[in-house]
Amino acid sequence: MNRVYNFSAGPSMLPEPVLQKAAGEILNYEGSGQSVMEMSHRSGVFEGIMESAQSLLREVMGIPQNYKVLFLQGGASSQFAAVPMNLMTGSRKADYVLSGQFSTKAFQEGSRYGDCKAVASSKEDNFSHIPYLDKNEFRPDADYFHICMNNTIYGTLWHELPDTGNVPLVADISSCILSQPIDVAKFGLLYAGAQKNVAPAGLTIVIVREDLIGEPQEGTPTMFNYGVMAKNDSMYNTPPCWPIYICKLVLDWIKEDIGGLKAMEERNVKKAQVLYDFLDSSRLFKPCAEKDSRSIMNVTFVTGDKDLDGKFVKEATEAGFVNLKGHRSVGGMRASIYNAMPPEGIDKLVEFMAKFEKENS
Numbered sequence: 001m002n003r004v005y006n007f008s009a010g011p012s013m014l015p016e017p018v019l020q021k022a023a024g025e026i027l028n029y030e031g032s033g034q035s036v037m038e039m040s041h042r043s044g045v046f047e048g049i050m051e052s053a054q055s056l057l058r059e060v061m062g063i064p065q066n067y068k069v070l071f072l073q074g075g076a077s078s079q080f081a082a083v084p085m086n087l088m089t090g091s092r093k094a095d096y097v098l099s100g101q102f103s104t105k106a107f108q109e110g111s112r113y114g115d116c117k118a119v120a121s122s123k124e125d126n127f128s129h130i131p132y133l134d135k136n137e138f139r140p141d142a143d144y145f146h147i148c149m150n151n152t153i154y155g156t157l158w159h160e161l162p163d164t165g166n167v168p169l170v171a172d173i174s175s176c177i178l179s180q181p182i183d184v185a186k187f188g189l190l191y192a193g194a195q196k197n198v199a200p201a202g203l204t205i206v207i208v209r210e211d212l213i214g215e216p217q218e219g220t221p222t223m224f225n226y227g228v229m230a231k232n233d234s235m236y237n238t239p240p241c242w243p244i245y246i247c248k249l250v251l252d253w254i255k256e257d258i259g260g261l262k263a264m265e266e267r268n269v270k271k272a273q274v275l276y277d278f279l280d281s282s283r284l285f286k287p288c289a290e291k292d293s294r295s296i297m298n299v300t301f302v303t304g305d306k307d308l309d310g311k312f313v314k315e316a317t318e319a320g321f322v323n324l325k326g327h328r329s330v331g332g333m334r335a336s337i338y339n340a341m342p343p344e345g346i347d348k349l350v351e352f353m354a355k356f357e358k359e360n361s
């Protein structure tokens with residue numbers, strides 16, 4: 001059976017060596033006589049998997065000692081509420097930058113728990129760039145400052161972090177986690193759903209500076225309480241065992257096969273460059289994101305003609321390049337080229353696009 005080149009925004013491709021390893025261990029994990037899907041989360045075998053996954057994440061991302069790593073459930077969307085519940089406990093104010101749909105949802109959810117302010121937005125430009133910031137809008141007494149680092153739907157990335165002074169910077173890194181090195185010490189908290197770059201859907205990663213974990217807002221569900229989760233090593237209840245196991249295999253792949261996040265970044269930048277170079281020189285396809293905001297994970301583009309966009313997506317699908325249709329709120333096309341997309345997937349897509357351009361202009 002041929003595998004397709006899957007450009008899905010999430011859940012998305014996993015590295016083939018990881019799938020093969022998991023397939024080989026699916027009936028009998030390391031002589032335990034059981035699948036990881038079947039074993040007790042309190043068993044020694046699973047505790048070993050949990051510990052390896054967490055320590056590998058710390059090692060690969062270079063997470064400082066004074067940060068806790070939490071393996072939770074509920075997706076990044078649950079963190080839109082959990083972050084304010086746990087962190088908006090001082091002035092009960094938080095600043096948000098609106099750079100796309102997810103950051104807007106985070107802002108709206110946050111507003112249910114306190115005084116949230118949208119300090120910048122690029123909505124009027126259909127989120128084609130990271131918003132311009134006016135520091136006078138930032139509130140120095142805010143409990144945190146929230147950004148969405150990579151905007152999955154619009155294909156934009158923060159290439160430079162905002163200077164928030166003493167206000168902890170919080171970032172949704174769902175679609176860029178593990179794509180390049182991140183200086184974790186610059187953040188108070190990072191969170192990500194796993195299904196873009198880490199594992200199958202079901203695992204949510206939170207990396208939080210220890211001193212920010214305190215008494216949450218009154219009424220916070222126990223499952224949303226960072227302190228409870230940290231105290232119980234993310235095992236207060238049954239964790240998402242299978243995604244945690246795949247997360248460990250993906251981290252092994254990044255560390256051993258790729259050579260760490262710096263090498264991962266070089267590979268990703270090169271991959272994205274091939275696609276952007278083609279788009280910049282194409283007479284048919286136009287990139288959507290402004291140059292200085294371009295994502296290396298999600299590349300958005302259009303032909304300028306809806307029917308032609310549809311024809312392209314249809315013919316691409318038939319040729320084995322699937323899930324290239326843009327998000328319903330943007331239209332056009334989006335190629336999500338996460339870590340697991342091999343470089344030849346992009347080369348072949350560009351070849352196909354060049355052929356389509358010739359036939360349709």
Ligand SMILES: *Cc1c(COP(=O)(O)O)cnc(C)c1O
Nearest residue numbers: 075076077102152172174175193
């Ligand atoms: C996919 C995504 C989300 C939503 O994640 P869920 O796990 O489905 O809740 C939030 N933020 C960003 C940046 C995403 O890419």
